[in-house]
Amino acid sequence: MSYSALEQHFEQLHHLQHLGAICGWDQATMMPAGGNEARAEALGTLAVLCHQQLQDERLAGWFNDAGNEVLSLQQQQSLKEMQRVWRDATLLPADLVRARSLAGSRCEHAWRSLRKNNDWHGFLPLFEEVVALSRHAASARADALGLSRYDSLLEQYEPGMRTHTLDALFDDINQWLPGLIGQVQEKQGHEPFLQPQGPFATDRQKALGLEIMTQLGFDFNRGRLDVSAHPFCGGVSDDVRLTTRYDENDAAQALMGIIHETGHARYEQGLPVTWRKWPVGQARSMGVHESQSLFFEMQLARHPAFLTQLSPLLNQYLGEQPAFAPENLARLYTRVKPGFIRVDADEVTYPAHIMLRYQIERDLIDGNMEPRHLPERWDQLMQHYLGLSTKDNYKNGCLQDIHWTDGSFGYFPSYTLGAIYAAQLAEAMQQQLGPFEKLLTGDLTAVFDWLQHHVWQHASLLSTDALLTQASGQALTVRPFRHHLEQRYLS
Template sequence: MSYALLVEHFEQLHHLQHLGAICGWDQATMMPPGGNEARAEALSTLAVLCHRQLQDPCLGDWFAAAEQEPLAPEQATGLREMQRAWRDATLLPADLVRQLSLAGSRCEHAWRSLRPANDWAGFLPLFEEVLNLSRQAASARAEALGLSRYDSLLEKYEPGMRSARLDPLFDGLRGWLPGLIGEVQEKQRGEPLLAPRGPFAIERQKALGLEVMRLLGFDFNHGRLDVSAHPFCGGVSEDVRLTTRYNEQDVTQALMGIIHETGHARYEQGLPAALRKLPVGQARSMGVHESQSLFFEMQLARHPTFIARLAPLLDTHFGPQPAFAADNLARLYTRVAPGLIRVDADEVTYPAHIMLRYEIERDLIEGKLEARDLPERWDQLMQRYLGLDTRGNYRDGCLQDIHWTDGSFGYFPSYTLGAIYAAQQAAAMQRQLGPLEALIAEDMSPIFHWLRQHIWQHASLQDTATLMTRACGQALDPAPFRSHLEQRYLG
């Protein structure tokens, strides 16, 4: 009886979150600028309503009673995940939730115009408010959970992950990644490379993206593709909203962005339908979520065999040109060159961008770094990891990401965790199904079936370590990631 009441309560919460997700998507894609203040207030009110739903005084009694009821294993796991969501909600007062939502909406909306204007001075006071509120939230979470402030936020995105595990992981990457970047650049130095000649009409780029999404199995009955300042995958499993951004001079950028977000979307669409309204039916962690987008983008779409399938599609949509030859496209999509922009980075230099952000956001939350000093620290680490100068270039430096604008601190490590998990999944898949190139060339459905069977259908029924161990034979292991990079880029 109590378990049934909890299910009804959390399904109602899901409906509120559904509305919030679609309103947030609209805010980022179609809403006229003049609507932002009203939308920010509406979303903050909705955030408080969701928070109150999770703080309902009845829940404690229902949880206690449900623990005494005879539950099936799936229900017992579902109860555990509802309790985890309840615990997280009770850590913060409703007023702090409202303030953080409002400040985040304002900062994120202002960022859209301040970043193109390279206006750090205009951004700073808005960001300082978000950071101050995020520190308050981290302190409240840390005290209740017995964790450091940063680990208490990391727990939101990567349950069970701690800085003590991330630090040696990134230390290991620092030991071999710079050398690999240098070796690959030296190897590629003499390779011929033709850049596609534009312009490439946005409508044709969108048509190409939609065709590739169909090739990758995206269900358009339950989702759509739009444009935003920063690509993302949002909405809910039944109605997934993908966005990308287009550049008429570069057809390669948006296409890989669409493929990346399609990986997120296929995971969402593949979650168990019967459980989607409950916490146990949601994605396991952001690292697992990123593993799906990076599997699609890096393991699959940048594979030479997949690129050979892309080449004729580019010819069809834009007309033939030498740059669209499969071997040239393969070189384009595997070109390694340190750059300023994370979302445009190749997969070899990408982890360096994440290490930079991890160090900065950890120190911001722990109070070891103030917002006003962010540009200087950014430039120091960009010089150290990628040899690039960002002094005075805030747009392509510390203003380039959307995550911190709404207080999403603790999220960035998920990208590198996702790359590692994706490599583990690819290695396990090849052990079980055979070489990826044969599957990509003929029929990719076994690839998607494997992901559904081993990752998607399990949602949050297992913790991340168990999920990965059962799927791949080990929990978190960077060795397959290193092997993948060395094999693809050094041969």
């Protein structure tokens, strides 16, 4: 049966990806510096093998035949997702793939030092090459998929999402967000708060993190917590490797980071056991993945009811201090302050950083803007959204992110889509189970069971639209997100 041949073939791919995930995690957490060259080579060979696995000439025939076999609904969806992965891996000509990979590596590598030196002019020619090749790739993808150029890139990270939907969401947000930011800042200007006084020893922070992960239902029989320079949630569903980093002067960084990654981790651990070897058993999209981390970090962990529970733990693990009082934590963890750097942004200003990037990358890919105009456009949009100028400040402006350096256009919207999905899920959960004021008091099992039932177990068996609709009774809407922000930050 062609369908079983496909299952076997993709299971093998999954095993290769497993080895890559663990060796990648090791590289970031355990590997001594001197091992890097050999590791990079080994992972390079693995990447080639994974690629070859998807170039196998038998695949086209199997897909063709499997379409005529009698399959269950879930198998049909599994077939569709395998086909999506295969199509994504095969629709670009090999020399374009190679050229993009080379240009991307070159630009990303140079960016690491160019950013430090605020060197936009050194960056520009490398970036122009990346953009040119990304436009080619987008055209080829667009032709093959029957989509617009930018949509064809978006499709890689957020299957089913389209520019017209994004435009509608972001237009909506654009109408009220700048005003909201102003109002919140005005309000918070009158609200004094205490800054916790460190230092907080790393081993105490780690103990606290493990305690919180336990309370958040992380399964330590199928995962672990370690340290890396850039926190991530890696490994495989059966063995989730979560990382953080500790700052002795700022315990909130590791704490909130761990809670965020635990959201990603529980999604992974909650994926359906029967399907997790295949694409259909993996996370629905980058946005849905981010919705889970943001649900944990923003919806749940910064809610006053959760902070009331967190307060005694902070006193217990980090030493008692007035700053750990619940009311103070609530103010501390919901401070809003427009800033240059996306990754440091708070919940309210974050969408502004994303909309700015979305507008720029869409125009870059569609050919409506040239790379050389990037700094000017960035400055102009930063002024519009956050009232900040990045003129001549490239390192804290258009050079701050890694994404575009290797041509990952179409990824940024996932962050804010995640926030919107999370708010929609949180609203639905409260309508069905009762308000967070009660739900986040004590045992959180009901919360996680709801997510397991409505999100995690569906993996990619449902489209994102269907996932949201079955969970919330309505299609994607930005209203709960706006409501959440107004509720939390203005009331």
